[in-house]
Structures are given as structure tokens and as C-alpha cells.
Amino acid sequence: MERQIDTDQLFHVLDEMAQTLSNEGHGSYLETLALAGDNLFQGSIMQQPLSDVAFKKMEEQFKKIDQMTMERETVRKAFQLAIIKGMKQAVQPHHAMTPDGIAIFMSYLLKRLLKDQLGVSVYDPAVGTGNMLTAMMNHTEGIERAIGADVDESLIRLAFVMSNLQQYELELYNMDSVKEEGIPTVDVIVSDLPNGIYTNDEVVESFNTKPSEGRMPAEYAIIESSLRALKPGGVMLFLIPNDMFTREHSEAFRTFMRKETITLGMLQLPDTMFKAERHGKSIWMLQKQGPDVSAPQQALFAELPSFTRAEAMTDMMAKINEWFDHIYN
Incomplete structure (x- = not known):
């Protein structure tokens, strides 16, 4: 009878393979983690040259998972552990x-916003390793097509391998999602937005959200560009920094978003999730304007309790469910 591999077992196999390949000169840990995942997907050791010792170590890892099956969430969580380890070694500040x-x-939240809609298409313009996108796919029925873009080649490579092992056919693009066009129109946009400055000034020169002074925040640029790919009436779920609306020269951004979208809700995440208050984030739920779109009588605004406070979180979920049942629907 086939056995299912658990998260720790798969993490250790990926970790050992990645470390072995890195020691053999095949790249950094994050780069060789993608190679290790590709080996598992292909069912063989693809890298050459390898020393006899390294090849033997890799074969030993294959034997550990021989004839074992992998659930999607097991794959995602094992990769998550390995990627977190790799990111601690990486120098790129945007790796998170x-x-x-x-x-x-x-x-x-996405399930409630979709109202049991099927055949849904989703786009993440800053997909990174694909961890958030595949987590949402694993927990949300109805998603038929998923598209992701990221400027970082190493992260896109990890997203590709991880989605393959989860048996998802993600459409992944290694590109600057602000600069490039051609993404097909979608029903939903989701993203954990990077916090920083968009450095290609020429690309955003004509953007409506461009500040009157200073350079373009990356969040503004990604939101405005990704809106072009969203169908009228489509929904958006963004993870945003708490200071996004209170920065100097944010007037143009606020004006543009009021014109083009409806804010359905803003849920501030607990401070305990972040190293410092200035790093705090919120979940922003929006809907793009369209012929049949009307604002709810009241948007959903709340400060979420710590996810570890079960009773407080249960009370909050009841309030959120009530909002979806009586105001959003």
C-alpha cells in the first residue's frame, strides 16, 4: 500500500538534495532547491557533473521517498520551510x-467574495515563489486558471517547480509586471505587494497614481498596471503596508482608486505578526467598477486579533461572516 510522505520528511529530502547540489557548485541554496524539486518531479537526478559521493547522497534521498505519494499542501509546506531557510542566506531584501x-x-475571504463562482481566473503580479497563490488554490474551489508574474528569475523558477509538484499548471512569467503588457483579462487579482520604490521612471511617467513629488512606490505601480488585466466587476485582494494611504503625496493614488474601484473592506493584521509596527500590513478587498457594480451599504473595517487567540478570532470570524451574509451578498 502506498504511503504518504509528511512535510518534515519531504523538507529533509529537499534540503539534503539542495545542500548537496550547492556544495557541488550548482548555485546558491535557493537555486539548487529548484533543481532538487525538478529532480523529484522528473523522477531522476538531472544535474551533471556530480561527484560519486554527491550522486550517492542524492540516490539515498530518492530511496527515502520511493513509492510515497505527496499531497499538495505537504509539497507547499515543505518548500515553504526550505525557502525560508534559503531566504535567511539570501542578500536580496525583497525576498520574503x-x-x-x-x-x-x-x-x-476569496471564497466568500466569489460566492461559489466556478471557472475563475486569478492573477498575481508579484507572485514570488508562488507560495501564497498555491495556498489559496489549495483552499479555494473554483479556480480554473492561475497566472503569476515576477521580475526575480530565481523566485519564478521555484514557483514553477513547486506548482509542478502540486500538479498545477500555473502560467508563470519572469517579467516586470508593471512594464510588460499582454496578461489576459482575469476575474481576480491577489498579491502580497512588495514595499519599495519602482525604479523604472519612464514606464510610470504617465501613470495616474504617480505622486506629485518623489518617485513611484512599487505598490502604486503594481496596482494600477494590474487593474488593466482585471475584468469590470472583478475583485482584488491585496496585502498592503499600513502606511500606504498616509504617505506624503499619495493624493493621486487615493483619487484614482476611488474612481476605478470600490473598497469592500480593510482588515488590519495583528501587530504581533510583524517585527515592528512600521512593518504592519492589512488585507485590502476591492472590486473594480463595472456596469452592475454597486458599493455595499457599509464596508468591512476591522482590526484582527492575534490568530493564536482562538476565542477572539472566533468572535471576529462571526462578525466577518455576518457582513458577507447580510451586507455583501
């Missing part, structure tokens, strides 16, 4: 991963 609790909570 959406915490599991947030991704799963956003999946719940």
Missing part, C-alpha cells in the same frame, strides 16, 4: 514569504 495563516485567511 507570506505567512501561512495570512494566506489561508485570504483564501477564506
Whole structure:
């Protein structure tokens, strides 16, 4: 009888393979983690040259999971552990991963926003490793097509391998999603937006959200560009920094978003999730304007309790469910 591999077992196999390949000169840990995942997907050791010792170590890892099956969430969580380890070694400041609790909570919100809609297409313009997108797919029925873009080649490579092992056919693009066009129109946009400055000034020169002074925040640029790919009436779920609306020269951004979208809700995440208050984030739920779109009588605004406070979280979920049942629907 086939056995299912658990998260720790799969993590250790990926970790050992990645470390072995990195020691053999095949790249950094994050780069070789993608190679290790590709080996598992292909069912053989693809890298050459390898020393006899390294090849033997890799074969030993294959034997550990021989004839074992992998569930999608097991694959995602094992990769998550390995990617977090790799990111601690990486120098890129934008390398980060959406915490599991947030991704799963956003999946719940997306399910309520979709109202059991089927055949849904989703786009993440800053997909990173694909962890948040595949987490939402694993917990949300009805998603038929998923598209992701990211400027970082190493992260897109990880997203490709991880989605393959989860048996998803993600459409992944290694590109600057602000600059490039051609993404097909979609029903939903989701993203954990990077916090920083968009450096290609020429691309955003004509953007409506461009500040009157200073350079373009990356969040503004990604939101405005991704709106072009969203169908009228489509919904958006963004993880945003709490200071996005209170920065200097944010008037143009606020004006544009009021014209083009309806804010359905803003849920501030607990401060305990972040190293410092200035790093705090919120979940922003929006709907793009369209012929049959009307604003709810009252938007959903709340400060979420710590996800570890079960009773407080249960009370909050009851209030959120009530809003969806009586105001949004």
C-alpha cells in the first residue's frame, strides 16, 4: 500500500538534495532547491557533473521517498520551510514569504467574495515563489486558471517547480509586471505587494497614481498596471503596508482608486505578526467598477486579533461572516 510522505520528511529530502547540489557548485541554496524539486518531479537526478559521493547522497534521498505519494499542501509546506531557510542566506531584501495563516485567511475571504463562482481566473503580479497563490488554490474551489508574474528569475523558477509538484499548471512569467503588457483579462487579482520604490521612471511617467513629488512606490505601480488585466466587476485582494494611504503625496493614488474601484473592506493584521509596527500590513478587498457594480451599504473595517487567540478570532470570524451574509451578498 502506498504511503504518504509528511512535510518534515519531504523538507529533509529537499534540503539534503539542495545542500548537496550547492556544495557541488550548482548555485546558491535557493537555486539548487529548484533543481532538487525538478529532480523529484522528473523522477531522476538531472544535474551533471556530480561527484560519486554527491550522486550517492542524492540516490539515498530518492530511496527515502520511493513509492510515497505527496499531497499538495505537504509539497507547499515543505518548500515553504526550505525557502525560508534559503531566504535567511539570501542578500536580496525583497525576498520574503507570506505567512501561512495570512494566506489561508485570504483564501477564506476569496471564497466568500466569489460566492461559489466556478471557472475563475486569478492573477498575481508579484507572485514570488508562488507560495501564497498555491495556498489559496489549495483552499479555494473554483479556480480554473492561475497566472503569476515576477521580475526575480530565481523566485519564478521555484514557483514553477513547486506548482509542478502540486500538479498545477500555473502560467508563470519572469517579467516586470508593471512594464510588460499582454496578461489576459482575469476575474481576480491577489498579491502580497512588495514595499519599495519602482525604479523604472519612464514606464510610470504617465501613470495616474504617480505622486506629485518623489518617485513611484512599487505598490502604486503594481496596482494600477494590474487593474488593466482585471475584468469590470472583478475583485482584488491585496496585502498592503499600513502606511500606504498616509504617505506624503499619495493624493493621486487615493483619487484614482476611488474612481476605478470600490473598497469592500480593510482588515488590519495583528501587530504581533510583524517585527515592528512600521512593518504592519492589512488585507485590502476591492472590486473594480463595472456596469452592475454597486458599493455595499457599509464596508468591512476591522482590526484582527492575534490568530493564536482562538476565542477572539472566533468572535471576529462571526462578525466577518455576518457582513458577507447580510451586507455583501
